[in-house]
Amino acid sequence: QKEVEQDPGPLSVPEGAIVSLNCTYSNSAFQYFMWYRQYSRKGPELLMYTYSSGNKEDGRFTAQVDKSSKYISLFIRDSQPSDSATYLCATEGGADGLTFGKGTHLIIQP
Amino acid sequence: DAGVTQSPTHLIKTRGQHVTLRCSPISGHKSVSWYQQVLGQGPQFIFQYYEKEERGRGNFPDRFSARQFPNYSSELNVNALLLGDSALYLCASSTGTLNTEAFFGQGTRLTVV
Numbered sequence: 001q002k003e004v005e006q007d008p009g010p011l012s013v014p015e016g017a018i019v020s021l022n023c024t025y026s027n028s029a030f031q032y033f034m035w036y037r038q039y040s041r042k043g044p045e046l047l048m049y050t051y052s053s054g055n056k057e058d059g060r061f062t063a064q065v066d067k068s069s070k071y072i073s074l075f076i077r078d079s080q081p082s083d084s085a086t087y088l089c090a091t092e093g094g095a096d097g098l099t100f101g102k103g104t105h106l107i108i109q110p
Numbered sequence: 111d112a113g114v115t116q117s118p119t120h121l122i123k124t125r126g127q128h129v130t131l132r133c134s135p136i137s138g139h140k141s142v143s144w145y146q147q148v149l150g151q152g153p154q155f156i157f158q159y160y161e162k163e164e165r166g167r168g169n170f171p172d173r174f175s176a177r178q179f180p181n182y183s184s185e186l187n188v189n190a191l192l193l194g195d196s197a198l199y200l201c202a203s204s205t206g207t208l209n210t211e212a213f214f215g216q217g218t219r220l221t222v223v
Contacts, residue, residue, distance in 0.1 A: 006152070034210065041219075042217075043217050044153065046213060046214075049210045090152075092209050093155075094166070094207075095158070095165055095166035096168070097145070097158055097166055098153070098202075098212065099155070100153050100154070101152050102152050103151075103152050
């Protein structure tokens with residue numbers, strides 16, 4: 001079983017919709033959880049990270065972690081066509097570096 | 111401020127050859143990590159260096175090696191290239207050993223033919 005599972009999509013939603021992106025992880029020792037956005041042919045861009053369980057908000061983006069179910073979520077409000085990208089969740093593994101999911105390809109239709 | 115810079119941006123090599131990829135971290139960052147991203151997958155951890163010492167190594171063969179210089183820049187070397195080494199190689203820098211705020215470069219796209 002891969003340590004971080006993420007549905008690759010594609011996920012297509014109309015402009016203005018609320019987007020929900022999700023990951024599950026298997027190692028209960030993980031404490032830090034990150035979300036990255038990656039445009040085609042570019043490097044990943046850090047959106048935010050959270051520590052342990054709870055919510056964190058940054059503008060239109062909200063990250064949520066539920067450690068009891070090993071579930072990580074990213075919500076995007078008022079989605080824009082410029083949000084179309086691949087979204088990667090990741091966990092911090094110390095000396096093992098970041099462990100990434102496969103990424104979800106998101107398409108926002110104008 | 112300059113972000114993480116990687117060179118070259120694109121590279122084509124033949125099977126069996128050797129390749130060196132370079133990375134300059136964000137000013138003030140002492141940690142550099144390398145990742146391999148094949149098409150349709152998330153990045154996979156190769157190495158982390160902190161203060162010129164190897165701190166972590168992923169599940170990659172010994173053909174992969176790296177080092178970090180006194181100015182915190184880094185090189186990734188791959189020997190005896192295989193077709194399966196074709197990927198986007200990403201460098202990330204962070205201030206310390208924790209990777210919660212790791213910033214990535216644009217990557218080097220390596221094609222092995």
